[in-house]
Structure formats: C-alpha cells, structure tokens
Amino acid sequence: MDESGTIEQQTGFALDFYKVVAGKNENAIDAGNSLLSPISITTAVAMAGAGAKGKTLEEIRAVLKLPEGEAMHQFTSQLKSAILKDGADVGGPSLHFANGLWVEKTLTLKPSFQELVKGKYGAEASLANFGNKAEEERTNINKWVSDATKGKIENLLPPSSLNDKTAMVLANALYFKGTWKKPFKPEETKDHDFHLLDGKTVSVPYMTSKNKQVVRNFNTHKVLKLPYVQSSQGAGADNRSFSMFFILPNEKDGIAQLEKDLDTEMLTKHLNWTSREVKVGEFRLPKFKFSAGFKASEALQALGLKAPFSQGADFSNMVEGPNAELLYLSEVFHKCFIEVNEEGTEAAAATGAVMMLRSLPMPETPIDFVADHPFLFVLREDKTGLILFFGRITNPSLSQ
The missing domain is CATH 3.30.497.10 (Antithrombin, subunit I, domain 2)
Incomplete structure (x- = not known):
C-alpha cells in the first residue's frame, strides 16, 4: 500500500x-x-x-x-x-488511539x-x-x-x-x-492584547522565548514550527517526529483569505520546508x-x-x-x-x-512572530505528514 x-x-x-x-x-x-x-x-x-x-x-x-x-x-x-x-515509556509523546x-x-x-x-x-x-x-x-x-x-x-x-x-x-x-523540545519559561509569560476580527482587543497571556525558532516568511503569512520531544530509545526511537505548526496571516483580518487560499499543495509545502532554526526578533505566542x-x-x-x-x-x-x-x-x-x-x-x-x-532559503536576519491576531494551527507527524488535529484560533481567551 x-x-x-x-x-x-x-x-x-x-x-x-x-x-x-x-x-x-x-x-x-x-x-x-x-x-x-x-x-x-x-x-x-x-x-x-x-x-x-x-x-x-x-x-x-x-x-x-x-x-x-x-x-x-x-x-x-x-x-x-x-x-x-x-511513546510515553520511551520519552514521548503520550498517545492513545x-x-x-x-x-x-x-x-x-x-x-x-x-x-x-x-x-x-x-x-x-x-x-x-x-x-x-x-x-x-x-x-x-x-x-x-x-x-x-x-x-x-x-x-x-x-x-x-x-x-x-x-x-x-x-x-x-x-x-x-x-512536551516542547524547547519549553517556554512560565515566568516570562506576560499579558498582551489580541486583536479580534470585530476590531476589538482582549488581553491574553503570551508565551515568549529568546531561543532560535523554526519560522519562515511566505508572501502573505508566516509559519512557525514547534517540535515535541521524541522517544529516544526502544522500538519507537527516531521513527516519528511530531510538531505543531502555527500559520499566521500578515494582516490582522487575514484569516478568511488564508483559509480560502489554502489547498493541499500549499499546506504540504508550508509544513515540509527544511527545518532550520533562525534568530527571532519579537516572538509571542498566546496560550489557549x-x-x-x-x-x-x-x-x-x-x-x-x-x-x-x-x-x-x-x-x-x-x-x-x-x-x-x-x-x-x-x-x-x-x-x-x-x-x-x-x-x-x-x-x-x-x-x-x-x-x-430504518423505519525557499531561510533568511539570516531575525524574523518577528507575534501571533496577536487570528491564526491556524496544525498538529501532525512530520515524517509521514499525518495530521492529527487542525484548527483555528480567533480568540484565545475563550475556554469552551
């Protein structure tokens, strides 16, 4: 098969x-x-x-x-x-299917x-x-x-x-x-504004880090990749690689156009580029x-x-x-x-x-990644490309 x-x-x-x-x-x-x-x-x-x-x-x-x-x-x-x-017993991640x-x-x-x-x-x-x-x-x-x-x-x-x-x-x-390969420090989490689609803002906690990140600029948006700790021993070692991707439109109200433009070829291209870390400038990602x-x-x-x-x-x-x-x-x-x-x-x-x-090459200059407006996220296994979860955040303050 x-x-x-x-x-x-x-x-x-x-x-x-x-x-x-x-x-x-x-x-x-x-x-x-x-x-x-x-x-x-x-x-x-x-x-x-x-x-x-x-x-x-x-x-x-x-x-x-x-x-x-x-x-x-x-x-x-x-x-x-x-x-x-x-993979819980060999270093992660914990999975049950x-x-x-x-x-x-x-x-x-x-x-x-x-x-x-x-x-x-x-x-x-x-x-x-x-x-x-x-x-x-x-x-x-x-x-x-x-x-x-x-x-x-x-x-x-x-x-x-x-x-x-x-x-x-x-x-x-x-x-x-x-668990992230590079966890964020809770003491560095601070509240900032998140821009909603109706023009209003809400204050939400943002994670931040000065570490290099796997992030890339595209024409109308940016993509951030956060990899998880993988199993390092046993039968599961080196066979899988899980990551979460964040696709952030450049425009604060760009989510609708991004969703309209996104197709299989575009998504695959965005998630499959060479994973090389670069310096980041301003870097904030909301908890949700x-x-x-x-x-x-x-x-x-x-x-x-x-x-x-x-x-x-x-x-x-x-x-x-x-x-x-x-x-x-x-x-x-x-x-x-x-x-x-x-x-x-x-x-x-x-x-x-x-x-x-019945009845492209990665730039060397620092890249900002500030997810302060609606974005998409994907959780997948990278070596096969299997998507486990797919979603959209328009308001991180909503706990539904």
Whole structure:
C-alpha cells in the first residue's frame, strides 16, 4: 500500500472537511475557534465502511479519500502500529488511539465484519441493550470515550442520541500529550492584547522565548514550527517526529483569505520546508485551551457522503438476517479538546458513528512572530505528514 499517497489524500480530506466546518458561518467577524481531528473522523466512518457495499462503500471511500479494497482498512492498521503508538515509556509523546464497537444484542454480526474491525481497527464488539436501556448504554459508551481520552472528552454522545432503534455505535478516541523540545519559561509569560476580527482587543497571556525558532516568511503569512520531544530509545526511537505548526496571516483580518487560499499543495509545502532554526526578533505566542463539538455528519453530507445516511444505504456486510437490509448511518458525532501552554500540548478527540435500523532559503536576519491576531494551527507527524488535529484560533481567551 502507498501509505505516503494515502496520507497526502488525508491532508486533502482534512482541508475539505475543515473548510466546510469553518465556513458554516459566512460572516468571518463572527467566526469562532475551530478544532477537529480528521484522522478520528476518518477512522470511525471507515469502520462503518467495513460493513458497506456498492454505492454506500464507494461514497465512504471517495469522500474520506481512502484507497480501494483491503488497503482502505490496512491504512488504519498501519497507523495504529507505526504512527499512533504510545511513546510515553520511551520519552514521548503520550498517545492513545482506540476504536470501539457496540452492537444491539438482538443482532448477529457477520463473522467477516467482526474479524475485519478487530483485526484492522482493534475494535472488540460489545453487546448492548439499546432496545430497553439506550440511555444506560449511552452512558457506558461515553465513559469508554472519557477513559480513552483521560477525561478530556466528556459526553460525546448527547442525551437522546440513542434509542430503541439504535443498532450499532462505532467510536474512535484519540489522545495526545507532548512536551516542547524547547519549553517556554512560565515566568516570562506576560499579558498582551489580541486583536479580534470585530476590531476589538482582549488581553491574553503570551508565551515568549529568546531561543532560535523554526519560522519562515511566505508572501502573505508566516509559519512557525514547534517540535515535541521524541522517544529516544526502544522500538519507537527516531521513527516519528511530531510538531505543531502555527500559520499566521500578515494582516490582522487575514484569516478568511488564508483559509480560502489554502489547498493541499500549499499546506504540504508550508509544513515540509527544511527545518532550520533562525534568530527571532519579537516572538509571542498566546496560550489557549478550548473544546469543540459538532455533528460531523452534516459536513460529511456536504462533501458528498449521501448514500450511507439514506434509506437506500447498503450495510448488509455488517449483520446476519433480515435486519441487514435496514441499517443506515444516522449521525456522526465529533468532539475535540486542546490545550497549548508553556510545557507543550495536550489534545484529545473522539468520533462516534451511530447506526440505526430504518423505519525557499531561510533568511539570516531575525524574523518577528507575534501571533496577536487570528491564526491556524496544525498538529501532525512530520515524517509521514499525518495530521492529527487542525484548527483555528480567533480568540484565545475563550475556554469552551
């Protein structure tokens, strides 16, 4: 399987999905902070695709930009074993990537589907009593998500999201905690103004440092790269390299145009330049901490994922018996959390899919990087280019 090609396609999906979510509010002045984990969304929906056929399967594969056939599921298997494995015991970062599957106890999973989700996604099927205890099962699933994300994602599935028609819930949970290679000194953090899109300002704490930084000027914006401490021993040594990138428009109100211009080629170019440190002049980066939750199903449908949510959905590879023809995807819930501070970054994401039965050279001169107005950020694994989190900060003072 061409893993690099698939990951490049995943960058395209991340951008497509982000633009739909961020563009739901056309008034840029009212746009808020945004956060999503594209790989979490991809994984949860791809698990549903393991039981799909025909147009339903083809739409899932096409919208998620995944390869055909077995390679679609092999991709996640490789991610789990090579990129998203935990490095806490060998120097960092701390990573947890888990998949879960709950099926109504009156239904019988097809052995082929059960083997596929267990073998490729690591998801053990659990029997659930959605028919009589839907709210109790919702609480159990939410607890699984909370445990998997170390308490950062609570109540992924909202009240009344499950009922006696629920057939299956597929969930992905992703947790990341990394320490900067060059941590900021808390005593140097000072409050400064941050310029909002409506022309007002808020005072927020800014981290700063006199260390050299990996930063580069582009025509209309600057990009800062902050790498995390990597595992230095054991099986994970030197195989991965995680960083967070901050893409800052030159203009204080330039975020909307930056989002409009950004495409896969541009993003890849911005994140793949030679990582050489340069002297910085004025350097300030705001601390921020917030969560975001939304129905990913709406954005997925806007991108063309129609058949899985329709009465004509074909998930007949999932379960045995007459109910196999009645399955459809009802909702996909997504929730994320991120905190960026002097020590590093803690981030988490979870996605739940609910199945229902239908009734250039670096300059030597110092570069300023003052993130005092809205910017984009990306957390990714650099050697493969896999994006874990993608977001926008329009107001660092908002703790949502």
